[in-house]
Amino acid sequence: xxxxxxxxxxxxxxxxxxxxxxxxxxxxxxxxxxxxxxxxxxxxxxxxxxxxxxxxxxxxxxxxxxxxxxxxxxxxxxxxxxxxxxxxxxxxxxxxxxxxxxxxxxxxxxxxxxxx
Amino acid sequence: xxxxxxxxxxxxxxxxxxxxxxxxxxxxxxxxxxxxxxxxxxxxxxxxxxxxxxxxxxxxxxxxxxxxxxxxxxxxxxxxxxxxxxxxxxxxxxxxxxxxxxxxxxxxxxxxxxxxxxxxxxxxxxxxxxxxxxxxxxxxxxxxx
Numbered sequence: 001x002x003x004x005x006x007x008x009x010x011x012x013x014x015x016x017x018x019x020x021x022x023x024x025x026x027x028x029x030x031x032x033x034x035x036x037x038x039x040x041x042x043x044x045x046x047x048x049x050x051x052x053x054x055x056x057x058x059x060x061x062x063x064x065x066x067x068x069x070x071x072x073x074x075x076x077x078x079x080x081x082x083x084x085x086x087x088x089x090x091x092x093x094x095x096x097x098x099x100x101x102x103x104x105x106x107x108x109x110x111x112x113x114x115x116x
Numbered sequence: 117x118x119x120x121x122x123x124x125x126x127x128x129x130x131x132x133x134x135x136x137x138x139x140x141x142x143x144x145x146x147x148x149x150x151x152x153x154x155x156x157x158x159x160x161x162x163x164x165x166x167x168x169x170x171x172x173x174x175x176x177x178x179x180x181x182x183x184x185x186x187x188x189x190x191x192x193x194x195x196x197x198x199x200x201x202x203x204x205x206x207x208x209x210x211x212x213x214x215x216x217x218x219x220x221x222x223x224x225x226x227x228x229x230x231x232x233x234x235x236x237x238x239x240x241x242x243x244x245x246x247x248x249x250x251x252x253x254x255x256x257x258x259x260x261x
Contacts, residue, residue, distance in 0.1 A: 002153060003150050003153055003154070006146075006149035006150055006152065006153040007146035007147070007149055007150050008146065009149060010145045010146050010148055010149025010150075010152070010205070011141075011142040011143065011145045011146030011149065012142070013145060013204055014141040014142060014144065014145025014146070014148075014200045014201045014204045014205070015138045015139070015141045015142035015145065015200070017141065017200035017203070017204045018137050018138045018140075018141035018142075018199055018200035018201070019134060019138050021199065021200055022133065022134040022137055022138075023134060028199075028200075028203050028208070029236060029239050031200065031203065031204070032203065032204070032208060032209070032239070032240050033239050033240060033243045035204060036240055036243055036244040036247070037243060037244075037247045040244065040247045040248045040251050041247070041251060043251070044251050044254060044255050044258075055149070056152075056153045056156065057149055057150070057151075057152030057153030057154070057155070057156045057171075057174065058146075058149030058150070058152065058153060059149075060152060060156070060171050060174070060175075061148050061149055061151075061152035061174075061175075061178070061205045061206055062145070062149075062204050062205050062206075063204055063205070063206065063208065063209060063240065065206075066206070066209070066240065066244055067244050067247065067248060070244045070245060070247075070248035071248040071251055071252055071255075073248075074248050074249060074252040075252050075255065078252060078256060086249060086252060086253070090245055090248055090249065091245070094244075096172045096175065096176060097172075097175045097176070097179060097206065097209070098241065100175070100176045100179045100180065100210075101179050101183070101209060101210045101213045101214075101237070102213065102233065102234075104179060104180055104183040104184075104210070104214070105183055105210070105213045105214045105216075105217040105233055106217065106229060106233070108183050108184065108187045108214065108217075108218075109187070109214070109217035109218050109221045109229055109233075110221070111187070112187035112188070112218065114218040114219060114221065
């Protein structure tokens with residue numbers, strides 16, 4: 001059942017992004033930024049947590065979960081360390097994704113030739 | 117007559133594309149969601165770890181795969197076909213980082229790869245951090261009241 005929910009939720013998010021991309025003059029960069037901000041905004045009222053419970057991986061794989069993880073890190077940091085935690089905790093949960101992207105991209109760009 | 121015909125064409129042709137693109141994005145994005153959920157279940161059963169750790173493993177796996185496919189050359193074609201179906205998931209983030217790194221590798225290690233790798237995906241990180249800071253401040257203030 002959770003697989004169906006994952007399909008529906010991830011599909012709706014991607015279709016929404018595609019419709020915004022086609023009907024306005026925004027670039028894919030704008031779309032991803034909008035979705036990150038929306039994901040962070042939805043977690044102000046814990047809405048995205050419920051979506052993650054409902055759709056599982058379908059809610060964790062779109063870029064909206066990036067904003068969701070960022071704000072969770074910031075709130076967790078604030079709860080444990082106070083105001084300083086807002087700065088030290090923000091990238092806690094997303095660090096794995098950012099580091100993985102940078103490390104893999106660096107070594108693979110050394111190995112592979114660009115192809116068009 | 118000619119004018120009205122072209123009006124009809126210009127009104128009708130892009131709408132079909134919008135619908136078809138949305139359907140393709142829906143299906144490919146949904147498949148990404150299923151793959152993500154399958155990987156989470158697989159990792160948590162195979163390595164006996166919690167869902168949160170399995171999520172990190174899933175993200176790293178997908179990032180690795182999309183970096184590999186981008187550098188092998190055929191991920192660009194998939195992105196051109198699926199568009200937002202692959203740009204909105206985390207694969208788009210990895211694809212943007214990887215293709216920027218590949219594009220600028222000729223200009224050297226530091227001035228090429230180092231300075232340009234996050235050219236496209238940096239916007240996501242910057243706006244994500246700024247917005248999460250602002251929103252957690254809002255949540256803090258709301259919580260205090």
